[in-house]
Amino acid sequence: MTIHSALTKLSLLLGDRLSRSKSDLNNHGQSETYFPLTPPNAVAYPDTTLEVSEILKICHAEDCPVVAWGAGTSLEGHALATQGGLCLDMIRMSKIGDLRIEDFAVTVGPGITRESLNQELRTTGLFFPVDPGANASLGGMAATRASGTTSVRYGTMRDNVLGLTVVLADGRIVKTGGPVRKSSSGYDLTALFLGSEGTLGIITSLTLRLQSQPEAISAASCAFENMDAAIETVITTIQYGIPMARIEFVDAATAGAFNAYAGTKLPETPHLLVEFHGSERAVAEDAKRFGEIVEEMGGTGFDWSDKPEDRTALWRIRHNAYYACLALRPGAFALVTDVCVPISELAKAVRETRADIDASPLIGPILGHVGDGNFHAILLIDRENEGEVAEAKRLAQAMAERAISLGGTITGEHGIGLGKRHLMAQEHGQEAWDLMGQIKHALDPTGILNPGKIVP
Amino acid sequence: MTIHSALTKLSLLLGDRLSRSKSDLNNHGQSETYFPLTPPNAVAYPDTTLEVSEILKICHAEDCPVVAWGAGTSLEGHALATQGGLCLDMIRMSKIGDLRIEDFAVTVGPGITRESLNQELRTTGLFFPVDPGANASLGGMAATRASGTTSVRYGTMRDNVLGLTVVLADGRIVKTGGPVRKSSSGYDLTALFLGSEGTLGIITSLTLRLQSQPEAISAASCAFENMDAAIETVITTIQYGIPMARIEFVDAATAGAFNAYAGTKLPETPHLLVEFHGSERAVAEDAKRFGEIVEEMGGTGFDWSDKPEDRTALWRIRHNAYYACLALRPGAFALVTDVCVPISELAKAVRETRADIDASPLIGPILGHVGDGNFHAILLIDRENEGEVAEAKRLAQAMAERAISLGGTITGEHGIGLGKRHLMAQEHGQEAWDLMGQIKHALDPTGILNPGKIVP
Numbered sequence: 057m058t059i060h061s062a063l064t065k066l067s068l069l070l071g072d073r074l075s076r077s078k079s080d081l082n083n084h085g086q087s088e089t090y091f092p093l094t095p096p097n098a099v100a101y102p103d104t105t106l107e108v109s110e111i112l113k114i115c116h117a118e119d120c121p122v123v124a125w126g127a128g129t130s131l132e133g134h135a136l137a138t139q140g141g142l143c144l145d146m147i148r149m150s151k152i153g154d155l156r157i158e159d160f161a162v163t164v165g166p167g168i169t170r171e172s173l174n175q176e177l178r179t180t181g182l183f184f185p186v187d188p189g190a191n192a193s194l195g196g197m198a199a200t201r202a203s204g205t206t207s208v209r210y211g212t213m214r215d216n217v218l219g220l221t222v223v224l225a226d227g228r229i230v231k232t233g234g235p236v237r238k239s240s241s242g243y244d245l246t247a248l249f250l251g252s253e254g255t256l257g258i259i260t261s262l263t264l265r266l267q268s269q270p271e272a273i274s275a276a277s278c279a280f281e282n283m284d285a286a287i288e289t290v291i292t293t294i295q296y297g298i299p300m301a302r303i304e305f306v307d308a309a310t311a312g313a314f315n316a317y318a319g320t321k322l323p324e325t326p327h328l329l330v331e332f333h334g335s336e337r338a339v340a341e342d343a344k345r346f347g348e349i350v351e352e353m354g355g356t357g358f359d360w361s362d363k364p365e366d367r368t369a370l371w372r373i374r375h376n377a378y379y380a381c382l383a384l385r386p387g388a389f390a391l392v393t394d395v396c397v398p399i400s401e402l403a404k405a406v407r408e409t410r411a412d413i414d415a416s417p418l419i420g421p422i423l424g425h426v427g428d429g430n431f432h433a434i435l436l437i438d439r440e441n442e443g444e445v446a447e448a449k450r451l452a453q454a455m456a457e458r459a460i461s462l463g464g465t466i467t468g469e470h471g472i473g474l475g476k477r478h479l480m481a482q483e484h485g486q487e488a489w490d491l492m493g494q495i496k497h498a499l500d501p502t503g504i505l506n507p508g509k510i511v512p
Numbered sequence: 513m514t515i516h517s518a519l520t521k522l523s524l525l526l527g528d529r530l531s532r533s534k535s536d537l538n539n540h541g542q543s544e545t546y547f548p549l550t551p552p553n554a555v556a557y558p559d560t561t562l563e564v565s566e567i568l569k570i571c572h573a574e575d576c577p578v579v580a581w582g583a584g585t586s587l588e589g590h591a592l593a594t595q596g597g598l599c600l601d602m603i604r605m606s607k608i609g610d611l612r613i614e615d616f617a618v619t620v621g622p623g624i625t626r627e628s629l630n631q632e633l634r635t636t637g638l639f640f641p642v643d644p645g646a647n648a649s650l651g652g653m654a655a656t657r658a659s660g661t662t663s664v665r666y667g668t669m670r671d672n673v674l675g676l677t678v679v680l681a682d683g684r685i686v687k688t689g690g691p692v693r694k695s696s697s698g699y700d701l702t703a704l705f706l707g708s709e710g711t712l713g714i715i716t717s718l719t720l721r722l723q724s725q726p727e728a729i730s731a732a733s734c735a736f737e738n739m740d741a742a743i744e745t746v747i748t749t750i751q752y753g754i755p756m757a758r759i760e761f762v763d764a765a766t767a768g769a770f771n772a773y774a775g776t777k778l779p780e781t782p783h784l785l786v787e788f789h790g791s792e793r794a795v796a797e798d799a800k801r802f803g804e805i806v807e808e809m810g811g812t813g814f815d816w817s818d819k820p821e822d823r824t825a826l827w828r829i830r831h832n833a834y835y836a837c838l839a840l841r842p843g844a845f846a847l848v849t850d851v852c853v854p855i856s857e858l859a860k861a862v863r864e865t866r867a868d869i870d871a872s873p874l875i876g877p878i879l880g881h882v883g884d885g886n887f888h889a890i891l892l893i894d895r896e897n898e899g900e901v902a903e904a905k906r907l908a909q910a911m912a913e914r915a916i917s918l919g920g921t922i923t924g925e926h927g928i929g930l931g932k933r934h935l936m937a938q939e940h941g942q943e944a945w946d947l948m949g950q951i952k953h954a955l956d957p958t959g960i961l962n963p964g965k966i967v968p
Contacts, residue, residue: 207694240923240924241923241928251698256699271753341793396692397692467697491680495699498951
C-alpha cells in the first residue's frame with residue numbers, strides 16, 4: 057500500500073500515458089501564483105471515465121493521493137499535490153459531446169477550456185457565459201465553483217452546470233443532473249461536487265447550460281474621482297434594475313498598471329467597465345440610463361460603443377489585468393486574494409482594504425466584479441523574501457477577516473485551496489466545517505482525493 | 513428509547529406547545545392530495561432555533577421520528593409522519609428578521625408563507641419571486657426545492673436561497689451561506705439542504721435573495737389550435753431570447769375547467785399565459801415580439817395588458833387551476849404529478865401523456881411551466897376506489913418513465929415525498945441513489961429525520 061506500488065500498477069494500465077518525466081512533474085507542480093514548486097510523483101493522462109474509474113480503484117486500494125489537473129490556472133494552489141501521489145491531467149478528455157441547441161445545453165469533457173468551447177459554439181448562436189478571465193478548463197471551473205466578469209448577469213458555475221459525471225474515490229461512477237432546467241428529485245449532488253475542489257470525486261464530464269448570443273452588446277468605461285462614487289454608481293444601477301452583463305471596478309493603481317502595460321491613457325483614478333447585452337433597443341436604453349447615473353455620480357469619459365473592436369479592446373485590457381499588475385514589479389510573483397461582501401458593505405470593505413495596502417510596503421492593486429460584491433487584491437511579492445510573503449499573507453488575512461465581519465465570504469470565486477483552509481472555521485463556524493468533514497469522510501473514507509484541502 | 517418517552521420529555525420542555533389533541537394530529541396528518549390520513553403522535557410548536565435543537569436532542573436520544581411541517585401544501589405527502597413520532601409545526605417561527613434592502617436580501621423564519629412575505633415587502637420596492645401557486649411556507653419551499661410560474665425568469669429556490677440555519681439530527685446548529693451573491697468557500701451546504709425534504713436537517717431560518725419590483729409588467733393569454741403550436745411558440749420565444757417572466761401552458765381540458773369554475777369564456781383549446789417584466793419600453797417591445805411569434809404559429813386572442821386588474825384576473829385563474837380541475841369531478845381527490853424534460857422533448861412528452869390520459873377512464877388536465885420544460889397532470893380519482901388509485905399511479909408512472917427516457921427528471925418541482933421514491937434508482941442510477949443514502953447516513957445515522965423519504 058504505497059504510492060510506489062500504485063504507480064507500478066498504473067503504469068501497466070496506462071503505458072506511456074503515465075509520465076514520470078521531470079519536466080512533466082514540474083509542469084504539474086507549478087501554480088499561477090506564489091506557491092512553491094510542488095511536483096506530484098507521476099502524471100496520468102486518462103482518456104475515458106472508465107479509465108479514471110480504473111485509476112481510482114488502484115489508488116484507493118494502494119492509498120495513493122490523487123489530484124485532478126485542468127489548465128493549471130487556479131490562484132490558491134488547489135491542484136498542488138502537497139502529499140505527493142498522482143496528478144490526473146484531464147487534457148485528453150476535452151471533447152465536445154452532445155450539443156443540444158434547442159435545449160441550450162452541451163456535454164463536454166473536463167479538460168476543454170472555456171475559450172475552446174466558445175470557439176466551437178461560435179456558429180450555433182449560443183455561448184457559455186461564465187468567464188473567470190483566465191482560459192481555465194471547465195472541469196477546474198466546476199471544481200472551484202468559478203465565476204467572473206459576467207456572473208452579475210448569467211450566474212456562476214453553480215448556475216450554469218446542469219449535470220456531471222463523477223468518479224468517486226473507490227472508482228464508482230455517478231451521474232448527476234442532466235439537460236433539464238430544473239429538478240427537485242432528491243439531493244442536489246451536482247451542487248455538492250461543484251466547489252469541492254477535487255476532494256469528493258473526479259469530474260469526468262459536464263453538462264453545461266448555454267445562453268443565446270446577445271443580439272446587441274454595448275460596452276463602455278468611465279472614470280470616477282474616488283472609489284465611493286464608483287461603488288455608489290454600481291449600487292444605484294442594481295437598484296434601478298438595469299440589467300448589466302458585466303460591471304467591473306478597477307482602482308487607481310490598476311488603471312496605472314493598464315497604462316504602463318498596454319499603453320492606454322486612462323486617468324489614473326478608479327474606473328468602472330460595463331457591458332450590456334440584449335436587443336439593439338434594450339442595450340441603447342440600458343446604456344443611456346446607466347450614463348445618467350454615472351453623470352449624477354460625477355463620473356466622466358462615459359462613451360459607450362457597440363463596435364466589436366472597441367469592446368474587444370476594453371475586455372482585453374481587463375483580462376490582462378493580472379499580467380499588467382505583475383508588470384508593475386518586474387520579476388515579482390503575486391499573492392492574489394479575493395473576498396465577496398454584501399453590496400451594502402462593498403464601499404467600506406474596498407476602502408479599508410485600500411487603506412491597509414497603502415499602509416504596507418507592498419504594491420497591491422484592487423479590482424473586482426463589483427456587481428456581485430466581489431473584489432480582488434493582487435499583492436506583488438518576491439516569493440523568496442519571507443518578510444514579504446508574511447506581509448502579503450497578513451494583508452490577505454485582514455481582508456478575509458473583514459469580509460467575515462461584514463457578513464461576507466472569504467472567497468467569492470477563487471476557492472479555498474492552500475491559501476484559505478485555516479479560515480474555514482472562522483467563516484462557517486466549527487459545526488458547519490465539521491459537517492463538511494463528515495461528508496468528505498462518507499465519500500472518501502481513506503482520504504485519497506486531494507488530501508489536505510478544504511476539510512478539517 | 514421510545515416515542516412515548518420522547519413525548520414525555522418534550523412535554524416538560526414545551527408545555528402546552530406540545531399538542532396531542534385529536535384535531536391537531538389529524539390536521540397534521542392530511543395532505544393536499546390523495547394520500548390517506550397519517551397523523552403523527554404529537555405536534556410541537558417551537559419558538560426558536562435553540563428550542564428546535566433541544567427537541568432534536570431529545571428525539572435523537574429517544575430514537576423518535578421528526579417531520580417538519582410548514583403550510584401543508586406539498587403534493588407528494590412529504591410531511592406525512594408515516595412512521596409516527598413528532599410533527600414539528602414551524603408556524604410560530606414566521607418572523608421577518610434582517611431586511612437588507614441594499615443587498616436585496618432578507619432573513620425569515622421557515623413558517624412564513626410567500627404571500628405574507630411579499631405583503632410585508634410591498635413598500636420596499638422588492639419582492640420574493642418564487643411562486644409555486646400555493647401559499648406555501650418558505651421553509652417547505654426550501655425543503656422541496658420548489659419553483660413555479662416565475663422560475664423561467666428568476667430561478668427556483670436553488671437560486672433564491674442565499675443561506676440557511678439548520679438543526680441537524682443530533683441537535684447541532686449549522687449556518688450556511690449568507691447575504692452575499694456568491695461564494696466559493698467550501699462545500700455548498702445550502703444547496704445540499706435545499707430539496708432534502710427534511711431528511712438531513714430542520715431548516716429554522718432562511719436568508720432569501722430578493723428582486724426589484726419591475727417598473728412595468730405586461731401580461732396576456734392566447735389560444736392555439738393544438739398543443740404543438742403552443743409549445744413551438746415557447747421554444748421559439750426562448751430562442752429569440754425574449755425574457756419571459758412567466759410562460760404557462762394549459763391544455764384544452766384545463767381551459768374547460770377554468771370556464772366551468774371561474775365563468776371565463778376561453779376557447780376550449782390549448783393556451784399560453786405569459787408575463788413580461790422590465791422597463792415600460794422593454795415590456796412593450798417584448799410583448800410585441802412575442803405577439804409576432806404567436807401570430808406566426810397561428811395563435812389567436814393575444815391581447816396584452818399592463819393593467820394590474822387584468823393581470824391579477826389572469827393569474828388568479830392560473831393559481832386556482834388546481835381547484836378548477838378538482839371541480840370537474842365534485843368530491844374527487846387528485847393525484848397531482850409533475851415531470852420536467854429537456855425543452856426539445858417537451859412537445860413529445862406532453863402529446864404522449866395527453867394520449868395516455870385520453871385512453872384512460874380518468875379525467876386528467878395537463879398544465880405547466882413550459883418555459884422550464886416542466887408540466888403537471890391532475891388526475892382526478894375517488895381515493896377509496898382502489899382501481900382508480902392504481903390507474904392514476906399507472907399514468908403517473910408512465911409519465912415519469914417517459915421523462916427519464918427523454919433525458920428528463922421525475923419531478924421538476926413537487927419533489928419525491930411518498931409518491932416517487934421507488935423511481936429514484938431508475939432516474940439517478942443505483943450508484944447515485946446509494947450516494948444520497950451515504951450522505952443521509954453520515955448526517956443522520958439513526959434515521960430519525962423524516963424516515964422513509966428520499967433515500968434507499
